[in-house]
Amino acid sequence: MLSINFSKVKNNAAPMVHIECEVEVRPEFLKRSQKLLYQAKNIKVSGDLFYDEPYVTGNFKVSADLVVPSSRSLAPVDDHEEFSFTENYSQDKPTKDELDENPDPIVTINNDTIDLQTAVEDNILLNIPTTILTEKEKDEHIYPEGKGWEVVSEKAFDEGKKNQINPAFAKLKGLFDDQNKNKK
Known part of the structure; x- marks a missing residue:
């Protein structure tokens, strides 16, 4: 599972913590997303995390090879996705005003652990096109x-x-x- 400690980023001598790795999706993620995603492989994540009180902010780039259902026939379609996302991580539950003022999501963390695995998996789902067709359908x-x-x-x-x-x-x-x- 891909994770990083909030305190590691907060107390790091360097202004940014860089990550670059391959990610394997968890079986429970594939089960949860079975109607939206048949398969995910070759997932590569790179990004930087930095502390900007009271948040650790992460900017990430993801590339992945997916097999998703056609929006017409549900037949499997190969799809390559590349996208970016930004999230803020907080040790305290954000107020309604903080949520309204901040354009990026604020995720409350537990036990000093930023769960990047879930962030990557959720953003893979969010970035699947609403219309995707097989070559024959196109x-x-x-x-x-x-x-x-x-x-x-x-x-x-x-x-x-x-x-x-x-x-x-x-x-x-x-x-x-x-x-x-x-x-x-």
Whole structure:
């Protein structure tokens, strides 16, 4: 598990503590995220932590190779992610004002231990794209369908709306046909 002591960063003679390592996800993380993530490997984390009273702030860069479900078919899709995140760590529970004023999350730590493993795992989930497709779904514009229903593209939906006849007006369409026949 990837962790570092709050006091180590706070009392370090150097202004920053640098970390660079590979991370293995925990089985409980994969179980917790099973509907969002099938596999995570080659996870590399680099970052710096520094003390800025009352917080230890960490700026991290993560790269990971993931296998995630397609947002259309749930078929496995290989995805490479690279992202950054920043978190503040505090030994005391932050006040509502502190949470409102700070743009970065403030995480309360226990027993002088900053749990970077959970931070990396949670941010992997947060950075999975909302729309991710297999190559076949991208190339062939494949949408899911079932008995009596189908998903259509926004373009096809708009075309269908343009060509759709209002049922109330459809009844009126033949209203004057009899009168036109009588005039002939």
